[in-house]
Amino acid sequence: MKLQKLLQILFVSGSTWIIVMNAAIAAATPSGREREDLHSQIVTGEIANLNELKLPATTAKMLVQTPTNSPNTGEAIAITSVKANPSEKGVEIILETTLGDKLQVANRSTGNNFVADITGGQLRLASGEAFTFRSEKPLVGITEITVTNSDANTVRVTVVGEKALPAVELFDDNAGLIFAVASTEVATQPPQKPPASEKPATQTPQETPTAQPDDPIELVVTGELSGYRVPNTTTGTRTDTPLRDIPQSIQIVPQEVLRDQQVTRLDDALRNVAGVIAEFNAGPAVYYKIRGFGVADNSLLRDGLPDPGVGDSVELANVERIEVLKGPASVLFGLGSPGGSINIVTKRPLSEPFYEVDASIGSYSFYRGAIDFSGPLNESKTALYRFNAAYRNSGSFIDFSNSESLSLSPVVSLAIGERTKLTLGVDYIETRDSGKGFGVPTVGTIFPNPNGKIPRNRNLTEPTDNVDGTTVRAGYELEHKFNDNWSLTNAFRYGSRSYYSTETRPDSLDADNRTISRSFSIYDNKFTSYTLTTNVVGKFSTGSIKHQLLFGVDLNRSIGAVPRYASGDAAPIDIFNPIYGQPSGPFTFEASNKAATDSFGIYLQDQIALTEKLKVLLGARFDGFRQNSQDFIANTESSQSDSALSPRFGIVYQPIPPVSLYASYISSFTPARGTFLFGANLDTLFEPERGRQFEVGVKADLNDRLSATLALYDLTRTNVLVTDPNNEDFQIQTGEQNSRGVELSLAGEILPGWNISAGYAYTDARITKDTTFDVGSRLESVPDHSFNVWTTYEIQKGDLKGLGFGLGLFFVGDRPGNLQNTYDIPSYLRTDASIFYKRDRFQVGLNFKNLFDREYSEIGYFGGRVGYGQPFTVQGTVSLQF
The missing domain is CATH 2.40.170.20 (TonB-dependent receptor, beta-barrel domain)
Structure with a gap:
């Protein structure tokens, strides 16, 4: 036991020291904003490998005119996430990968379209699942930005200009590859600050893009996101909606947390959710309380449909993530618990x-x-x-x-x-x-x-x-x-x-404090x-005014x-x-x-x-x-019915x-x-x-x-x-x-x-x-x-x-x-x-x-x-x- 305690103390001390030191080193490392210019490395005839480039990226026209090295022949490198961050000139599309220096980029233009083919890469989550990225009208003059798997060894980035070829710069960063896309208005004229009294004219989406350079980017992602942060959910609205747009608290335990903790039981996963605790109830299962109230069978959902009667028989092998909606959800899912x-x-x-x-092996x-x-x-x-x-x-x-x-x-x-x-x-x-x-x-x-x-x-x-x-x-x-x-x-x-x-269950303790009935x-x-x-x-x-309407029957x-x-x-x-x-x-x-319970909801x-x-x-x-x-024992029958508007x-x-x-x-x-x-x-x-x-x-x-x-x-x-x-x-x-x-x-x-x-x-x-x-x-x-x-x-x-x-x-x-x-x-x-x-x-x-x-x-x-x-x-x- 003394050896066990010593090992435990050494483990915590060593782990804490390494975490703190590496975090400090990471904090001191220059950020992606401090990367060097790539321009001086562009030579006539080919683009250098990303690990050889020293200075900022290139514009779309320069990249289009430049051929690239031969494709990679090895196994495709995983690009595990695509993010969009607003920038001073427009938006940065970040293709997250730790092996960006091994990727090669071929570029071309077709009309107003800038196309970059990244050879040797694949959009693939940490779980191995493929996904795609699409942002519609993210900037003035930009109709669409997409990132997709073109084939088994190529990722294609497409930026569609509304009236002209977009201005795009390429950066190589520790986080991966970054495509900086500028608004065509920013690219074609010097930036001008409008008078304080002026306001942009209201225009419909069919006529011109409504997004401005500093507006949030609306993403459409097919597949599951990696990491500890999940930005969108369908649990709160039955539509794919950003969490920040839902007026109710929702907490998600994503795949990355389940894997890092090696969780195999639902109760272990729910320890990561504030306000959720396990409680015992009659039957063979453990049940849960949310915000102090028990979660009944009809508030256990699977892919948005009621999954009653399962208790703790939830096997997590086929589970991507767990989403917990705090408070009542009857409007969406029908007859459910208020917790x-x-x-x-x-x-x-x-x-x-x-x-x-x-394969896992453990104690006991x-x-x-x-x-x-x-x-x-x-x-x-x-x-x-x-x-x-x-x-x-x-x-x-x-x-x-x-x-x-x-x-x-x-x-x-x-x-x-x-x-x-x-x-x-x-x-x-x-x-x-x-x-x-x-x-x-x-x-x-x-x-x-x-x-x-x-x-x-x-x-x-x-x-x-x-x-x-x-x-x-x-x-x-x-x-x-x-x-x-x-x-x-x-x-x-x-x-x-x-x-x-x-089952045999203990009941009450006798007066001798050792015999239990x-x-x-x-x-x-x-x-x-x-x-x-x-x-x-x-x-x-x-x-x-924009609407997203949902109508349904259960x-x-x-x-x-x-x-x-x-x-x-x-x-x-x-x-x-x-x-x-x-x-x-x-x-x-x-x-x-x-x-037998029959229910109907609209x-x-x-x-x-x-x-x-x-x-x-x-x-x-x-x-x-x-x-x-x-x-059946008393040989009696009874029935009741009720209805409610929620x-x-x-x-x-x-x-x-x-x-x-x-x-x-x-x-x-x-x-x-x-x-x-x-x-x-x-x-x-x-x-x-x-x-x-x-x-x-x-x-x-x-x-x-x-x-x-x-x-x-x-x-x-x-x-x-x-x-x-x-x-x-x-x-x-x-x-x-x-x-x-x-x-x-x-x-x-x-x-x-x-x-x-x-x-x-x-x-x-x-x-x-x-x-x-x-x-x-x-x-x-x-x-x-x-x-x-x-x-x-x-x-x-x-x-x-x-x-x-x-x-x-x-x-x-x-x-x-x-x-x-x-x-x-x-x-x-x-x-x-x-x-x-x-x-x-x-x-x-x-x-x-x-x-x-x-x-x-x-x-x-x-x-x-x-x-x-x-x-x-x-x-x-x-x-x-x-």
Whole structure:
């Protein structure tokens, strides 16, 4: 143990020193603005290689007249990102790559078009996925700028001038290749400052470009972005919208963070989101709270469609990123929880061949293998595929607790003509959990026990307990573009989640403080869902006001069935000297029921740009549902129906392009469904839950590298479902709860190679009206304060290029263990770390969780029990692309 502690201290000290020193060196390195002029290196007959050039770039006409060296014959170099930054003369298009000196540029002109072919390169994300870049009318006199893969070994940059050949300069920078594009007005006449009283004339987009040199650039990117910062999302509006234009807080865990942390479970990924915590609930899964309120099944989304009944059976092998929408989302996604929604965005087929194999091994017999294969199925690339598969087998620090899972996820995308695309996908997941722990008493963990401290590996269930689950999804997405402004999307998904469990659960501790009573149950649960959604998106203008209109219809059917649930008393056990395998008593309670919920929703949304600085979001949705339920034991049937109109309003003001001030109001509406349709007596239907939220905030994009959001909110919900204090297998409905708080998030790149993802949440969540619990009581498992910081630094130059280090801090404050507020679960600070090496298509890494082996209680259970957090663990991963 002393050696282990020494290694841990040395690791943190060394990593911190290297991160600080390299960051300091990077900060002292001249920026791209200080690069040397390329002009003196242009000679008649050829352009020198970029690594030989000393001085600024060249204009388009000079480059057009100059031939280039012979093409590269080696493997294509990845250009991992394309960015657009405003400049004094126009805009700079940055093609990010660490091997820019090995690329060669051939240039030509066709009419008013400047074309540069970059030989030896490919637009390819860190994940291997190809993408394209397009900016429409970014400057006066410039119609369009595109960056695309011309073939398997060439990237083409095209700048289309409106009336003349554009002026383009080429720079070689540490970040990659930079094309500086000037406005044709800037290029053809000396710059003139207009009088203060003059204003540009209002012109329609059809006549002349509306963008000015300092305006923000509107990007259209096909594929996924790399890095810690994701600028656009569809989760907040169901349209591809910049985060800064959405008047609601959204936080994204991108692929780069998932890879750097080597995340394999959803709960580990969500540690990176401010205000999200895991909570225990009945059944085989871990569920989550956002802004103090539980996320119900119908607020778990996959590619924007409801994905109910999955719990923690989310395999991340085919996940591109995780998007968390804070607050109600009923206007977009229908019957959902007011706390927020979790949208799992999956990987899509690629147009270029991509093959990746991952292998991981870690503490407590953790083994995992995964493959990610993708590419075209025909020469014309109209048929693409992607196949993800993963197998995991792991033990646990908890005695005789094991977990095993297998997932298979094939996807096929078909181009049907130039304007229509059909995507077909299937997921199949099998899980098996053995000896799943249900926590240990607070007396002996949080509070002293005269018999001693309960060890954190203690399991008070039985080695024979099992939970076997199967999840199946199948569906399609059909996209059709009528023209550049109008499109239609139709999607369908079938989902099935079934599990059969035999579980022994600890209950209350006897007066001797060492004997605990237990119960035994068998649970057969089946959940099936059908979702069909159709929406139309259109862009148009009314005078100078721009609109993006969304109209859609959703149809949903879900069936939750419990063929059999039975429970009885199990033999008590000594928590300090457990003897397993004692016989259980007879079943004393049985239940069998089924509930079907049919819902219909119609919604309308308008994103209105009144001016370049002032934007309004208006939306409304009408929902109706009907539930039919059967209690097979009592031989009774019942039904209920309801409907609601859910409005949404938001406003965004951008005093300068990188900063957005916003305010919004939104409401939610959702019925009880599935397992928790009934109360404990199985004959009382729950009322629909309703919610409403007010939110104000500030969003900022700092140098197109860092994004920050500060949000203040007030969220109220009524008819809340909570665990029945007399029976953890059922729920009861309380009156009203309120959550108000402050959230701060930060994500992106501080310096080249230095990335950060951080968040802080202050959450004051309390009962405001109730007949069962005291008004003013804090909501269980919700800390007042929590924060997360994860940062990595990767060396950019020299012999150690590709070597990197990561450091993470995760803090959760004191939180109530129950709604009665009889005890608090203590706060904790967990430290994680990593060391990795990335080189071309090879990556190897070591990840350390709970680096200082801090003993803490992570989660609260029914009946005054807590679950220990993981002790010090190590996980090693090797990834190979070919």
